[in-house]
Amino acid sequence: MKEKSIMAKGVVVLSILIATAAFAFQHYQAHARTVYDVYWNGAYIGTVSDPGIVRAWLDNQTRKYAAQHDGLRLHVDASLRVAERRAYKGAFDNAGTLRTLAQRVRVKAEAVRVVIDGKTVAYAPDAQTVARVLNAIKASYAPELASPKRAVTIASRAEENRATRQVSFVERIDVEPAKVDPREVLTEAELRKLLETGTPEPKRHVVQPGDCLSCIAARYNLTTAELKRLNPGLTEGTLLQIGQTVNVTARRPKVTVKTVEEVTVVETMPFAVEVRRDPHLPQGETRVIREGKNGQKRVTYRLVKKNGALVNKELLSQAVLAEPVTKVIVKGTKVIASKGTGRLAWPTRGGRITSGFHYRWGKMHTGLDIAGARNRDILAADNGRVVFAGWNGDYGYTVILDHGNGLRTLYGHLDRIKTRVGAVVEKGQVIGVMGDTGHATGVHLHFEVIRNGVKVNPLRYL
Numbered sequence: 001m002k003e004k005s006i007m008a009k010g011v012v013v014l015s016i017l018i019a020t021a022a023f024a025f026q027h028y029q030a031h032a033r034t035v036y037d038v039y040w041n042g043a044y045i046g047t048v049s050d051p052g053i054v055r056a057w058l059d060n061q062t063r064k065y066a067a068q069h070d071g072l073r074l075h076v077d078a079s080l081r082v083a084e085r086r087a088y089k090g091a092f093d094n095a096g097t098l099r100t101l102a103q104r105v106r107v108k109a110e111a112v113r114v115v116i117d118g119k120t121v122a123y124a125p126d127a128q129t130v131a132r133v134l135n136a137i138k139a140s141y142a143p144e145l146a147s148p149k150r151a152v153t154i155a156s157r158a159e160e161n162r163a164t165r166q167v168s169f170v171e172r173i174d175v176e177p178a179k180v181d182p183r184e185v186l187t188e189a190e191l192r193k194l195l196e197t198g199t200p201e202p203k204r205h206v207v208q209p210g211d212c213l214s215c216i217a218a219r220y221n222l223t224t225a226e227l228k229r230l231n232p233g234l235t236e237g238t239l240l241q242i243g244q245t246v247n248v249t250a251r252r253p254k255v256t257v258k259t260v261e262e263v264t265v266v267e268t269m270p271f272a273v274e275v276r277r278d279p280h281l282p283q284g285e286t287r288v289i290r291e292g293k294n295g296q297k298r299v300t301y302r303l304v305k306k307n308g309a310l311v312n313k314e315l316l317s318q319a320v321l322a323e324p325v326t327k328v329i330v331k332g333t334k335v336i337a338s339k340g341t342g343r344l345a346w347p348t349r350g351g352r353i354t355s356g357f358h359y360r361w362g363k364m365h366t367g368l369d370i371a372g373a374r375n376r377d378i379l380a381a382d383n384g385r386v387v388f389a390g391w392n393g394d395y396g397y398t399v400i401l402d403h404g405n406g407l408r409t410l411y412g413h414l415d416r417i418k419t420r421v422g423a424v425v426e427k428g429q430v431i432g433v434m435g436d437t438g439h440a441t442g443v444h445l446h447f448e449v450i451r452n453g454v455k456v457n458p459l460r461y462l
């Protein structure tokens with residue numbers, strides 16, 4: 001009986017247990033749910049009810065960045081793992097998990113690093129962008145390489161033929177893949193500005209009370225001279241106006257374009273001057289016996305420039321197109337004594353005396369009138385120095401010579417004077433042309449001899 005009852009009890013207990021288990025299973029089944037644990041770089045950060053929530057959040061993040069950074073390849077920079085778990089009354093915290101994600105997740109751009117001489121200077125979207133910018137900078141110093149059409153135009157100019165043989169950067173420029181914050185990636189235009197001027201955006205300074213040129217320069221790490229170069233029109237004397245903006249972006253290019261050009265130009269060869277001495281020509285007189293003429297040569301230079309500034313010029317070849325013609329000058333060396341001999345020569349080529357040294361029409365005729373000469377040359381009667389040459393009233397154009405021995409001779413009514421005051425003339429030298437200037441009745445020479453200031457009869461000396 002006892003056993004039976006125990007048995008029966010056992011059955012009861014067992015059935016209760018079974019019932020309880022069944023109930024618990026049903027209860028579990030009713031209260032169990034699948035949740036998703038989110039791991040960021042291996043570390044648990046939270047549980048969500050649906051993996052789609054995390055995926056949607058990530059998509060949204062990259063979309064947001066992509067809109068701000070057009071054309072960049074973006075991705076989430078780390079591993080995100082979502083593990084499915086079925087748990088009794090499985091707890092989850094969607095909002096909390098996304099908050100934690102937002103703190104940790106960084107969207108990175110797949111960009112390139114521009115490295116100049118080992119130093120990272122910028123990030124760019126891709127290697128093609130960098131290449132385009134570098135080519136544009138090169139082309140700005142070698143336009144004919146960028147545009148063959150222009151090269152033809154230049155080459156067709158006769159005087160100058162310019163060809164760029166080589167264009168390169170002085171610096172070593174490397175482009176390496178990099179994952180960076182999209183905000184650090186420069187656009188193509190910004191990259192070009194940075195490489196060409198040293199800064200992606202020009203800076204301007206707004207003048208404050210108390211500002212001065214050197215104060216502003218110092219503040220932006222510029223010299224006053226640089227600041228003035230950046231602001232043409234700004235000088236030491238310029239009064240700065242409060243609120244005025246001043247360009248404070250120094251141009252410090254990150255890259256240096258080295259160009260090697262060959263330039264052919266036609267250059268002038270200046271003529272030489274040769275001076276020959278002539279013992280037959282009086283000292284102090286010069287005569288040009290051949291005019292000089294400049295020559296021409298075609299010269300080819302190799303020019304090395306850095307960012308457009310000439311650093312080296314080398315002569316490659318030259319060909320003479322036209323030799324210069326030497327100018328030849330004859331310089332007189334003949335020394336003429338200004339002291340007369342005392343014996344006077346006849347002052348014309350032949351001719352006769354038409355009026356002597358005598359009273360005429362009630363007054364003294366103080367010289368000789370000579371006419372009818374073979375030509376109209378008037379000759380110095382003796383060596384001497386010209387003391388007068390010009391207009392002399394009734395005498396017309398007149399030359400007076402001082403022979404340095406107490407004698408002077410005068411030549412009047414000249415048509416033209418062929419000497420000048422101070423000139424030393426030689427006996428027999430042409431000093432003028434016979435005429436009828438002044439008070440004269442016809443073409444003749446009025447010739448006087450003055451001895452120590454007294455007019456005397458020339459015939460005494462001729």
Ligand SMILES: [Zn+2]
Nearest residue numbers: 367368369446
């Ligand atoms: Zn006379």
